[in-house]
Amino acid sequence: MENNELNSPGYEIPDDMKSVVSITTLDKIYNWGRRSSVWPMMFGLACCAIEMIATAASRYDFSRFGMEVMRPSPRQSDLMLVSGTVTKKMAPTIVRLYNQMPEPKYVVAMGACASGGGPFKEGYNVVSGVDKLIPVDVYIPGCPPTPQALINGLIKLQELIDTQSLKTVRWYQKGELAAVPVPVLGPDLIYPKDIPAIQEAGKEA
Amino acid sequence: MSDLDFTTRFPTGVVADERKGYEGYIVDADKLVEFATALRDEFGFDYLSSVTGVDYINEGKLEVVYHAYKTTGGAGLVFKTQVDREAAEVPSLYNIYPGADFQEREAWDLMGIKFTGHPDLRRILLWEGFEGHPLRKDWKEPYFEEDVKPFKSRWPEGDFHRAEDKNPYGANVQYPDKFDPEKWQPEGEDALYGSLAKYQTTDESGLVTDHITVNLGPQHPSTHGVFRIAAKLNGETIVNLKPVMGYLHRNHEKIGERNTYLQNMPFTDRLDYLSSMSNNFGYALAVEKLLKVEVPERAEYLRVIMAELTRIQNHLFAIGMFLNDLGAFFTPSLYAIEERELILDIFEMVSGSRMMCNYFRFGGVVRDLPEGALEKIKGLVLDRLPRKVDEMDRFLSENEILRSRTVGQGYLSAEDAIKYSAAGPMLRASGIPYDIRRADPYSIYDRFDFDVAVRYNGDIYDRYYIRLDEVRQSLRILEQAIKDIPEGEILSGKPQYTVRVPAGESYGRVEGPKGELGFYIVSDGKANPYRYHVRAPSFINLTAFGPMCVGLKVADVVAVLGSIDIVLGETDR
C-alpha cells in the first residue's frame, strides 16, 4: 500500500461502532506516540542546563509534555538538548554521544551558545554552535532561554514530529545511516572533512 | 604592614614592589622557595589563596603573582616573581603550599610558565597537544579581530559580519604552519593515565594485583555538568584519583582582556551561573579599588541583600543536587528549587533576568528596587524561608540513609583544608572559622551581627549541614539589612559606558557561596583590563578532591563531589 493511501484511509465507521473504533493513519498514531514521550538525555553543558533543570522542576514541569524521563544514557534517549556552550574539548564527546543515540533522534540547541557560540563565540576553545558538529532540529534563542522559551521550543519540536512521515524520515530509508565523523583534538580541533584542506594549506606554508 | 620586615629577613632577593599602583614584594626566582617557607612558618601566612601569571610583553617578562593570607584573619600579602618570557621557569611552591597544584598547572597551560619541581605539570584546561599558550599577549585566537573592544568594524560604523566568513575553514579553528594531519599523532591521554601511578601492586604475600582505571564523565549524571574523573582502583577501593576539567573552558580571561571594564560585568554572571550577584560583587569591588569610588549607602545595602539572597538560593540548590547524588533522585531538589524560584523572581524584578543579573555597576547598582520588591523580600526572609529551611532540616538531616552515607566519610582535616587552599563552606566544615565577611570585611559587612558558621568533623555530613547553618546566618543578615536600608542614591556619579581605570593592580575578593571568589586585575590606564584573572573557588576546592577520595569506593566519590559543590562555569572559566 502506498503511504498516501495510508494517510487517507477513506473508510466509514458504522455509527454503532463510533464509540469504540476510530480509524487513523499509521503516521499519525506513530507520531502521536513519539511526540508524547520524547525522552531527553540528561546532558547539561553550562548555564542553560540550570534553566533546563528549573523547567523540569515543579513550577514549569515539562513532564506535562511527556518529557520528564531524562536518561543519562544516550542509548535510551530520543532528544539531545544541547544546553550550553559547546567547547572544542567537549566536541568529540558530543559527536560520540550523538552517534550512540538510537534513531529516531532529535537535537535541540538551547540558548545562544549552542545555537551559534553566544557570548563566548570569540573564545579559542569554543565551537560556534552545535550545528557545526551535528544536525539541529530546533534552535531556542536566549541567554539563557527562560523556562517558558524552552517549553516553547519543545512544543516546536513536537510540531516538527507531527509533520514527519514513516515513508520519508531518514532512519527508515534503505541502507545504514552513516555516523557523524568524530572531530579530533590536535593543535586545534580538526574536523575530518577539513583534512585535505588543512594538508593543502600546510604545503603552501 | 610594618611587622612584616622582609627586607631585614631577606637582605637580598626580596624588594618592595614600587611600580605605581602596585603593592607587595618582588622575590627573585631562586629565593622564592625560601621566601615562601619563611612566609608560612615565620610570618604565619598559612594560606596561599591565588597563583596566576601576567604577561608584561613590552618588558619581555612574565610575572607570577601570589596572594597569601593568614587563616586567623587580616589583610593579605602579595608577592611576585619575574622571569624572562622566553625561558619562563619558576620553582614550584607545591611542596610548601599544595594548594598551588592546579593553579600552577593552569598558569603553565594558559601562560606557558614552567614550574620546576611540580610533580604533575600537565595542561589542565586545554588538552595535551594544543598549540600555544593562549593568555600570552602575542597569542591570537582564530577569530581574532583587534586587540581591544569596541572593534572598529562594529563601532561607530555599525558594520557586522560573521566571524566564520573570514576563516578559511568556516569555523573557529587555526593550525600551525606546515601542519599535516595525516602525519600527526594525537598525544592522547597517556600523560593523564601515566600520572595515575603504576598499574600493578604486589602485596606482602606476593600476590600481584592489577589496578583498573575507571573514567567518570564528562557525560555522567553525577558530575554536575561536564566534569571528568579518572580513578585508579584496587579492587573497589580508590588508590588514586585525578579530576579532569576544561570541558567548559570558555576563555573567560582572554575575552575579558579584550572587553572594556563594563563589558566584563555580564561575563562574570556566567562564571558561577548559580550565583551571578556574588560574582558581580567581587568584580565590582576589584575595579572600585582601582577607581577609588565611594558606593552610596543604599547601594551597599542592596548589594548585601542581593549577595545574601544569592547565597541562600545557591545553598538550597547545592543541597538539592547533593541529595540527588546520594540517590534521593529529584524529590529533595524539587523542594529546594521551589524556594529558589521565589528568590529568582526577586532577581527578575530588580534586574530583569532570573539568572544572569548583571546588576552591579562600579560605584553602585544599576537599578533601584521596583515597587513591591522589598515587600516580597520581607515576606520571604521573615516568614517563608526560615520555615522552609527548618522543614528541609527536619526532612533530611536525621535521615538514616543520608547519615550512613555521609557521617565520617570523605574526611578533610583542618590542616589539609588549609594546605590545599580549600575555601568557603569546605574550609569551615573542617573547623576553620574563616569567612572573608568577618576576617577581612568588605562593603558593609562589619555592621551586621552574624556568626561565622563552623563545624568540626570535616566529613561529608558537616559539609552538607554547614550550608543550612549558612543559610540561617544569611537570613539573619538579611533581616537586619531590610530593616536598616536607607533611602537615597544607588549609584555614585553618572552611569558611564567606558571607565578609565588608573594604572595599577588590585585584587577584590568576596565570600561567595562557594568560597573565596577573587578578581585580580591589572590596569595599564586604558579602557580595557591588561590582565584579568579570576580566583575561582570551585576550581581550587577541587585540589583537595583527589586526596579526600583515596580509600573510598566509587559511589562515595559522587557524594564527596556533591559536598564540594562545584559549578563548571567557574571551575573551567
Ligand code: SF4
Ligand atoms: S547561552 Fe548564555 S546562559 Fe546559555 S550557556 Fe551560553 S552563556 Fe550560558
